Amino acid sequence: MTLLLLFLIPLLAACGLQLLPPASPWVRRTALAASLAQLATAVVAWRLPPADVSLSWLPKLGLRLDLGMDGLSLPLVLLAALITAMAVLATPLEQQRARLFYGLLLATNVGLMGAFLARNALLFVLAYELILIPTTLLVAIWGGERRAGAAIRFLIYGAVSGIALLTAVLAFGWLNPGGLDFSFAALASHRIPPDQQRILLALVLLAFGLKLPMVPLHGWQPLTYSQAPTPVAMLLSGAVSKLGAYGLLRFGIGFLPDAWSDGSAWIAAIGAVTAIYGALNAIAQLDMRRLVAYSSLGHMGFLLLALAAATPLSLQGVMAQILAHGLIIALLFCLVGLVETKTGTAQIPELSGLLNAQRGLPFTMGLMLLALMAAAGVPGQAGFVAELLVFEGSWVAYPIPTLVCLLSSGFTAVYAVRLFNRVGFGRLDNAKANWASTSWVERAPALVLTALVLVGGIWPTLLTGLSETATAPLALRSSEAVTVIASAASLAPSQLPA
Amino acid sequence: MTTSIAPERVKAPLIPPSTHRYAEVIHRLEAGGSMLPDTPENLQQIIGIYKAYAVPMDFYWRDLLYIAERVFLNPLPAFKYFISQEYLDRPCSYSGEQSKLRIWRGGEKAHPELLEFMERGETRRMPKLLHHLWHDRVNMEFAEACMQAMLWHQGMGGRFNDYLESDAYKANADRAIKAYFRGNPLMLGLYKLFPEMFLEQVRQLSYAANLGLFWEVMAPVFFEMSDLFDEGKLTTVPQAMDFLVNGIFAVAGRPIYHHVYIGDECIEIIPKSEGFTWLYEAALPYVEAVFYRTSPFRGTKSYNAQAQQVPDNQADFHYGILYADVYPVGSAGIPPTLLMQDMLHFLPPYLKEIYREHRRGEEDELVQLGITFQRSMYNVTSAVIQALRCALLYPLDDTDPEHLMANRQFFEAQMDRFLRPEARLSDIQSQDYR
Numbered sequence: 040m041t042l043l044l045l046f047l048i049p050l051l052a053a054c055g056l057q058l059l060p061p062a063s064p065w066v067r068r069t070a071l072a073a074s075l076a077q078l079a080t081a082v083v084a085w086r087l088p089p090a091d092v093s094l095s096w097l098p099k100l101g102l103r104l105d106l107g108m109d110g111l112s113l114p115l116v117l118l119a120a121l122i123t124a125m126a127v128l129a130t131p132l133e134q135q136r137a138r139l140f141y142g143l144l145l146a147t148n149v150g151l152m153g154a155f156l157a158r159n160a161l162l163f164v165l166a167y168e169l170i171l172i173p174t175t176l177l178v179a180i181w182g183g184e185r186r187a188g189a190a191i192r193f194l195i196y197g198a199v200s201g202i203a204l205l206t207a208v209l210a211f212g213w214l215n216p217g218g219l220d221f222s223f224a225a226l227a228s229h230r231i232p233p234d235q236q237r238i239l240l241a242l243v244l245l246a247f248g249l250k251l252p253m254v255p256l257h258g259w260q261p262l263t264y265s266q267a268p269t270p271v272a273m274l275l276s277g278a279v280s281k282l283g284a285y286g287l288l289r290f291g292i293g294f295l296p297d298a299w300s301d302g303s304a305w306i307a308a309i310g311a312v313t314a315i316y317g318a319l320n321a322i323a324q325l326d327m328r329r330l331v332a333y334s335s336l337g338h339m340g341f342l343l344l345a346l347a348a349a350t351p352l353s354l355q356g357v358m359a360q361i362l363a364h365g366l367i368i369a370l371l372f373c374l375v376g377l378v379e380t381k382t383g384t385a386q387i388p389e390l391s392g393l394l395n396a397q398r399g400l401p402f403t404m405g406l407m408l409l410a411l412m413a414a415a416g417v418p419g420q421a422g423f424v425a426e427l428l429v430f431e432g433s434w435v436a437y438p439i440p441t442l443v444c445l446l447s448s449g450f451t452a453v454y455a456v457r458l459f460n461r462v463g464f465g466r467l468d469n470a471k472a473n474w475a476s477t478s479w480v481e482r483a484p485a486l487v488l489t490a491l492v493l494v495g496g497i498w499p500t501l502l503t504g505l506s507e508t509a510t511a512p513l514a515l516r517s518s519e520a521v522t523v524i525a526s527a528a529s530l531a532p533s534q535l536p537a
Numbered sequence: 538m539t540t541s542i543a544p545e546r547v548k549a550p551l552i553p554p555s556t557h558r559y560a561e562v563i564h565r566l567e568a569g570g571s572m573l574p575d576t577p578e579n580l581q582q583i584i585g586i587y588k589a590y591a592v593p594m595d596f597y598w599r600d601l602l603y604i605a606e607r608v609f610l611n612p613l614p615a616f617k618y619f620i621s622q623e624y625l626d627r628p629c630s631y632s633g634e635q636s637k638l639r640i641w642r643g644g645e646k647a648h649p650e651l652l653e654f655m656e657r658g659e660t661r662r663m664p665k666l667l668h669h670l671w672h673d674r675v676n677m678e679f680a681e682a683c684m685q686a687m688l689w690h691q692g693m694g695g696r697f698n699d700y701l702e703s704d705a706y707k708a709n710a711d712r713a714i715k716a717y718f719r720g721n722p723l724m725l726g727l728y729k730l731f732p733e734m735f736l737e738q739v740r741q742l743s744y745a746a747n748l749g750l751f752w753e754v755m756a757p758v759f760f761e762m763s764d765l766f767d768e769g770k771l772t773t774v775p776q777a778m779d780f781l782v783n784g785i786f787a788v789a790g791r792p793i794y795h796h797v798y799i800g801d802e803c804i805e806i807i808p809k810s811e812g813f814t815w816l817y818e819a820a821l822p823y824v825e826a827v828f829y830r831t832s833p834f835r836g837t838k839s840y841n842a843q844a845q846q847v848p849d850n851q852a853d854f855h856y857g858i859l860y861a862d863v864y865p866v867g868s869a870g871i872p873p874t875l876l877m878q879d880m881l882h883f884l885p886p887y888l889k890e891i892y893r894e895h896r897r898g899e900e901d902e903l904v905q906l907g908i909t910f911q912r913s914m915y916n917v918t919s920a921v922i923q924a925l926r927c928a929l930l931y932p933l934d935d936t937d938p939e940h941l942m943a944n945r946q947f948f949e950a951q952m953d954r955f956l957r958p959e960a961r962l963s964d965i966q967s968q969d970y971r
C-alpha cells in the first residue's frame with residue numbers, strides 16, 4: 040500500500056488540481072501538501088520497508104505492475120520526493136497557469152516514482168517515457184526566451200533515449216529463454232551471452248548516457264537547464280538526470296556485467312572526458328545557469344568513472360554522488376533562480392556586489408557560497424564525502440581517468456571562486472540594485488537543501504547507509520566480486536538485502 | 538480707440554550661459570540656489586537629517602572638548618567616551634540662557650533626546666559600562682575619525698596648522714605635559730625620551746578642541762532649522778542654505794582655542810588671543826578634510842582601497858562624503874556607518890516615512906539615510922561656497938558683467954572639483970538616487 044501511495048498521492052493531486060479555480064491559492068497549497076505527503080510516505084517506507092506490489096496488467100505483453108523498493112531505489116525515491124517538494128516550494132507564488140504547471144510537476148514525479156519503484160523493465164520504460172512529456176511541456180511553456188529550441192532539443196534527445204531503452208528492454212525480453220518476462224528477477228536470473236550483452240550495453244549506454252548526460256550525448260543539457268524555469272531545472276538536474284545513473288547501475292552493471300567489465304575502460308575514459316569537458320566549459324560560461332549546467336555535466340563524469348570502476352567503494356560513491364549531487368545541483372539552481380528573479384539577469388558580467396548587506400542578496404549569496412563549496416568538494420559537506428568515495432573507489436581500477444577527474448575537481452573550485460568573486464564581491468551598482476530582498480518563503484527550499492548538504496557532510500552514513508548492502512553485490516571488481524556476482528545472479532534485486 | 542499692451546520685457550542676461558558640465562548647477566548657484574535641487578522632498582530629507590545629525594553632534598562636540606580639555610594625555614583613555622556631567626551640562630556658547638553669544642534658540646545643556654538615548658540606548662536601561670561594551674551608545678569613533686582626517690590632511694587653509702609647529706605652541710604644550718604628568722616620573726621620563734610623540738598627541742588634541750568648537754556651532758544651527766521647518770518657516774532648499782550662510786557669518790569670527798584643565802589650573806595651549814577664528818581655522822579646514830578628502834579608515838581597508846583606488850598622493854584623496862560611495866555600507870569616505878547608525882536613532886517621523894516608501898523600506902534605511910546625509914552635506918557645502926563668494930567676491934545681483942564673470946569663474950572652479958567620476962553631484966540631481 041505504501042508503494043502505491045507513493046504513486047497515487049502525486050497522481051491524484053495532479054488530477055485534482057485541475058478541478059480548482061485557476062487563481063485559487065489552494066492550487067499551490069494542494070501541490071505542496073501532496074509533495075510533502077509523498078515525502079512523508081517515502082520516509083515511512085524507509086523506516087518500515089514496505090511489501091512488494093505485484094499486479095497483473097497486460098500479461099500478454101509481459102507487463103505487470105511490479106513495484107518494490109530495495110537499497111538502490113530507496114535513496115532515489117527519497118531524493119525524487121524531496122526535490123519535487125522543494126521544486127513546488129521554489130515556484131513563485133504568482134506562477135502563471137498554476138494548475139497546469141503544478142500538475143505537470145507532479146506528473147513528472149509520478150514518472151520518477153514509477154521508474155525508481157518498477158520491478159519490471161517494461162514498466163520502467165513506460166515510466167521513463169512518461170517523464171519526457173510533462174518535462175518537455177514545462178520547458179516549452181514556462182521556459183526562457185529560447186524555450187522552443189530548448190524544448191524541441193530536449194524532446195528529440197529524450198525520444199532517442201526512450202527508443203534506445205525500449206529496444207534494449209524488448210531485446211532483454213526476447214532473449215529470455217523463459218518466455219516474454221520483463222521482471223527484473225527474470226532478467227537477473229538469465230545471463231545473456233557476452234556478444235549479445237555488448238549490443239545491449241551499447242543501447243543501454245545510449246539511452247542512459249543521453250539522460251545522464253555524458254559527452255558527447257549532452258547537447259540538450261546546457262540549453263535546457265538554462266531555459267527551464269527554476270523549479271523545473273531543479274527537478275531535471277536533481278532527480279530526472281539521476282535516472283541515467285540509476286539505469287546504468289541497474290541495467291548496465293546489474294544485467295550486463297560481462298559486457299560492462301569488457302567496456303568499462305572506455306566508460307571510464309568517457310567519464311574522465313565528461314568531467315574535464317564539463318569543468319572547462321563551466322569556467323568559460325558567462326551565464327550562471329549555463330555554468331551550473333556544465334558543472335552538473337562535469338559531476339556526471341565522476342559518476343561514470345565510479346560506475347566503470349564498479350568496486351564496492353566506487354559503487355557506494357555512485358549512490359553517495361547521486362544523492363549529494365542531486366541536493367547540491369538543485370540547491371544551486373534554486374539560488375541562481377532566486378538571483379535571477381530578483382536582479383532580472385543571470386549574466387555574470389552584469390552582476391556584482393550581491394553580498395552587500397543592505398541592498399544585495401546576502402542571505403542568498405551566503406547559501407550560494409556553501410553550495411559552491413559543496414560542489415567543489417570542500418570537506419564538511421556532502422560533495423566531499425561523495426567525491427572521496429568515487430576517487431578512492433575508482434583509483435584501484437582506473438588511476439589515470441581518476442587523476443583526470445581529480446584535476447577536473449580542482450577546476451570546479453576555479454569556476455566556483457570565479458562565479459562567487461564576480462557576482463558576490465565588487466561594487467553593487469546603485470542604479471540597478473532596486474530589488475526587494477528575498478522572503479523566508481523564497482529562502483525555504485534553499486535552506487532545507489543546504490541543511491541536508493551539511494548534514495550529509497558531517498554524517499556520511501546518510502549518503503551511503505541506505506544503499507551500502509545493495510551496491511556491494513553489484514561490484515564487479517575486488518576479491519569478493521566474483522562470488523558475490525555469482526550469488527547475486529540467482530537473486531532478484533528486490534530480494535537483495537536492503 | 539484701442540490700447541496695445543507692450544510685451545513684458547525679458548531682461549537679457551548680462552553674461553552668456555556657462556558651458557561647464559555642471560552649467561545647470563552653476564546657474565542655480567548664480568540665482569542664489571544650492572547645488573541640491575529645490576524640491577519638497579529634498580527639503581524634507583535634508584532638514585530631517587540635520588535634526589538627526591544634531592542630536593549625536595551635541596554629544597560629539599561636548600565629548601571632544603572633554604577629551605581635549607580633561608582627558609588630555611591620559612595614557613589609558615578607556616573612559617574618554619564616558620563624558621562627565623559637567624560637560625553634559627556645559628552651556629552651549631550660542632544657544633540658551635547662559636550662552637556667551639545667544640544666536641539660536643534652544644537650551645544650553647545637552648539635548649533631551651540625547652540624554653534619553655544615553656540612558657536607555659536602543660536596548661534598555663542598564664549601567665553605562667554595559668551600554669558602552671554593547672556598543673549601544675553614541676559612536677564617538679566617528680567624531681574622532683573626522684578629527685584625525687583634519688590632522689592628517691593638515692594645511693587646509695588658515696594659520697592653525699602652522700601654529701602647531703611654532704615655538705609658542707610647543708612651549709605651551711610642554712607646560713601642559715609637565716603639569717599633567719607632575720609626580721609621574723615614568724611618563725615624564727618617557728616625555729624626555731620621546732618629546733615629539735607627546736607633542737604630536739597634544740596637536741591631535743588641539744584638533745579635537747578645534748572640531749569640538751566647530752560642532753558647538755553647528756548643533757544649535759541644525760536644531761533651529763528643524764524647528765523652523767516644523768513651524769513652516771523653512772519652505773525651500775535655498776532658504777535652508779541661506780540660513781546656514783547667515784549662521785556662518787554670524788559666528789565666523791568666534792575664537793578657536795585649546796585650553797587644558799589640570800586640577801584647578803587652566804593651561805592655554807592655544808590661547809584665544811592668538812586670534813584663530815571659527816570660519817577660517819575650523820569650518821573651512823573641516824569642509825576640505827571631511828567633505829572632500831577624509832583619511833584612510835584605520836584598522837581596515839576601505840572598499841575603494843581594495844579596488845586599488847587609493848592615490849599615492851595625499852592631495853588626490855577624494856573620499857569625503859561628497860564623493861563617498863555610501864552604498865556599500867562602511868566603505869569609503871568618512872566612516873559613514875557609525876554616523877549613520879547614530880543618526881538612525883533620531884530620525885523624525887516624516888523622514889522614516891520617506892524611507893519606508895522607497896527601496897527596501899526599513900530594511901535598508903541605513904543606506905537611504907546615508908544618501909540623504911550626502912544630499913544634506915551638498916547643501917552645507919553650497920552654503921560654504923556661497924559664503925566664500927560673499928566674503929571674497931561680489932553679490933549675486935551685481936550689475937557689472939565683469940563681477941558676474943568673476944563669480945562665474947569662482948563657481949566653475951568649485952564645480953571643477955566635482956568633475957571626478959567619484960563625485961556624487963550628478964547623482965543628487967535625481968530624486969531616484971536613494
